Amino acid sequence: MLAVNRFWHKAGRTQRHTGASMGNSCINQLRFLIFLIASLAGAYQSNGFRYLSPKPRVPLFVFGDSIYDPGNNNYINTTPDFLANFLPYGETFFEFATGRFSDGRLIPDFIAKYAKLPLIPPYFQSSYRQFVYGVNFASGGGGALVETHEGKAIDLKTQLRYFKNVEKQLRRELGTEGTDRLLSNAVYMFSIGGNDLLAPNPIFSSFSTEEYVGIIVGNFTEVLEEVYKAGGRKFGFLSLLPLGCLPYVRAHNAEGNGETCVKDLTDLAKSYNAALAQKFKQLQKQLKGFIYSNFDFFNAVSQRLSNPSKYGFKEVKSGCCGSGAYRGNYTCGGKRGDAAYDLCDNPDEHFFFDSYHPSETAYHQFAGLMWNGPPSVTGPRSLKSLFEV
Numbered sequence: 001m002l003a004v005n006r007f008w009h010k011a012g013r014t015q016r017h018t019g020a021s022m023g024n025s026c027i028n029q030l031r032f033l034i035f036l037i038a039s040l041a042g043a044y045q046s047n048g049f050r051y052l053s054p055k056p057r058v059p060l061f062v063f064g065d066s067i068y069d070p071g072n073n074n075y076i077n078t079t080p081d082f083l084a085n086f087l088p089y090g091e092t093f094f095e096f097a098t099g100r101f102s103d104g105r106l107i108p109d110f111i112a113k114y115a116k117l118p119l120i121p122p123y124f125q126s127s128y129r130q131f132v133y134g135v136n137f138a139s140g141g142g143g144a145l146v147e148t149h150e151g152k153a154i155d156l157k158t159q160l161r162y163f164k165n166v167e168k169q170l171r172r173e174l175g176t177e178g179t180d181r182l183l184s185n186a187v188y189m190f191s192i193g194g195n196d197l198l199a200p201n202p203i204f205s206s207f208s209t210e211e212y213v214g215i216i217v218g219n220f221t222e223v224l225e226e227v228y229k230a231g232g233r234k235f236g237f238l239s240l241l242p243l244g245c246l247p248y249v250r251a252h253n254a255e256g257n258g259e260t261c262v263k264d265l266t267d268l269a270k271s272y273n274a275a276l277a278q279k280f281k282q283l284q285k286q287l288k289g290f291i292y293s294n295f296d297f298f299n300a301v302s303q304r305l306s307n308p309s310k311y312g313f314k315e316v317k318s319g320c321c322g323s324g325a326y327r328g329n330y331t332c333g334g335k336r337g338d339a340a341y342d343l344c345d346n347p348d349e350h351f352f353f354d355s356y357h358p359s360e361t362a363y364h365q366f367a368g369l370m371w372n373g374p375p376s377v378t379g380p381r382s383l384k385s386l387f388e389v
Contacts, residue, residue: 056182067194070100110371321353329355
């Protein structure tokens with residue numbers, strides 16, 4: 001194993017760490033597997049879970065992008081830009097890198113906890129015994145369009161194909177009746193669309209903004225309808241955050257000084273959110289039994305960026321980890337072409353952990369709102385109500 005030199009900038013000082021790479025993917029995967037086994041054992045012990053028991057736990061199936069990816073990209077052939085299996089990712093909670101694009105847990109991890117489920121594992125790390133709790137198919141960089149980061153991330157339709165593989169295995173093991181009951185009882189969470197709007201896409205220039213947003217929503221809808229056909233009835237959605245406020249966007253905005261969010265991208269996120277909200281209402285009318293929770297991620301983030309101290313944050317413009325202005329250069333961890341990067345002392349005081357992604361503290365707050373927030377924030381239902389219905 002080669003020695004690795006890493007530069008960490010803390011409190012204005014550069015510290016050199018020399019030794020075996022603690023971000024080694026094999027070691028991290030082993031650590032996470034141990035953690036996952038402990039989580040599952042705890043769930044079995046505390047919940048007495050058997051799917052065919054009188055009061056079964058409600059499974060959780062997760063689809064999406066890096067907001068929800070628990071480490072699926074660790075198992076595909078991709079580049080470091082689409083990986084987070086190296087420190088300081090994961091350092092706050094897990095104390096090692098799991099592949100999550102944050103310093104700790106993500107929203108689905110907290111939702112699983114609230115629902116008394118074990119940590120929902122990545123699809124590539126799952127086994128049949130874990131399928132009865134649910135599976136996470138999300139992939140950092142993934143989009144509703146196949147062309148978005150094609151070949152580097154798992155797009156939504158491929159995630160659907162993996163879900164159908166799980167369905168087939170469940171039907172072999174549980175039979176038709178048991179699988180139908182499990183899938184209709186499950187909650188399905190989605191976070192998708194941000195990469196389709198942020199990533200350079202050759203088809204974007206061929207359409208108007210409205211048409212392009214419609215194509216993304218159309219692809220997303222096709223996947224939702226397929227999950228519905230498989231038996232899915234309860235869905236949890238996450239709108240896009242204000243994309244123009246990401247540290248990466250602030251730092252690379254040629255027209256401004258970074259102090260304000262980039263309006264064009266933020267307006268694009270608004271357009272997408274509005275189109276999705278309308279589509280969900282249509283699906284509720286068209287698909288019998290379709291119920292959903294749509295979390296207003298855009299406004300929840302905007303409130304924290306506008307009034308950080310109210311929510312316990314000291315820094316909301318810069319990432320905790322990265323380099324350059326606003327730590328907007330995507331260099332966190334020193335694996336993406338530049339070994340030097342800055343790392344803050346207190347990630348919990350930062351809204352953003354790196355150039356694109358919120359911190360565990362922010363995700364924890366959002367998960368609480370999604371679980372049991374008021375209808376104005378997470379309407380027409382809360383996730384808690386979906387797990388209880």
